[in-house]
Amino acid sequence: MLSDDAANHVGRVMRMQVGQEVLLFDGSDAEFPAVISTASKKNVEVDIQCRNENSIESPLNIHLGQVISRGEKMEFTIQKSVELGVMTITPLISERCGVKLNAERFEKKLSQWQKIVVAACEQCGRNVIPEIRPVMKLEDWCAEEYDGLKLNLHPRANYSINTLPEPVTKVRLLIGPEGGLSAEEISMTEQYKFDEILLGPRVLRTETTAMTAITALQVRFGDLG
Known part of the structure; x- marks a missing residue:
């Protein structure tokens, strides 16, 4: 389940629906492609497909x-x-x-x-x-x-x-x-x-x-x- 802020952005702002794809991150220098499994204006649940290492941080x-x-x-x-x-x-x-x-x-x-x-x-x-x-x-x-x-x-x-x-x-x-x-x-x-x-x-x-x-x-x- 997404956090309240993330769920609000997906459910209320973006109005995304079940079956749509999202890209998640948790601060660990990786990305998590996922598919929305349930969606409302308050709660959003997703199925994470995999973990991809993808660093775009500056060397400086x-x-x-x-x-x-x-x-x-x-x-x-x-x-x-x-x-x-x-x-x-x-x-x-x-x-x-x-x-x-x-x-x-x-x-x-x-x-x-x-x-x-x-x-x-x-x-x-x-x-x-x-x-x-x-x-x-x-x-x-x-x-x-x-x-x-x-x-x-x-x-x-x-x-x-x-x-x-x-x-x-x-x-x-x-x-x-x-x-x-x-x-x-x-x-x-x-x-x-x-x-x-x-x-x-x-x-x-x-x-x-x-x-x-x-x-x-x-x-x-x-x-x-």
Whole structure:
């Protein structure tokens, strides 16, 4: 039997019927072709035909640290970063973060964001579900031990993604808020060995910055292009 969310999507949204084929995944890097055996608006049961190993994960492991943006911008960033192959997402609180919520509200947001991650996987065909971590303070995230490349985008940096040394297999990518990181926060990221890089001559919105940087990294080191 499918989960409530999956059954709702198949039964109510797609209005699929008994005998139709579906492709399932469980986060184990495999796909499961199945046939619907019973279907209603609330419950859907399927007969799994087989298990197929089919990894479409990028060779580049990207951990996105995104300072929480207002409204639908954060949801957009999460959705598109999953489509582009990000493996881990950590929502961050910074000095200029425009979202002020209590712990309970953030827990509800986290549940909502997790559903967006799963839906994005369904849409793009990923069968490994990226991790979306609990909300953290910016400095706590920056201070975590990490054995990959650490990048902070900055419009006045001297280096670009194209000038990064090869090979790169793991990247921790920091994207600041709408108002940017403060001077103190930028100094703090330098203390934790983040390299500043430049995307181009124009200042981008936070949601545009995330998508552009992830795409550029995947073209250079991952599986795009």
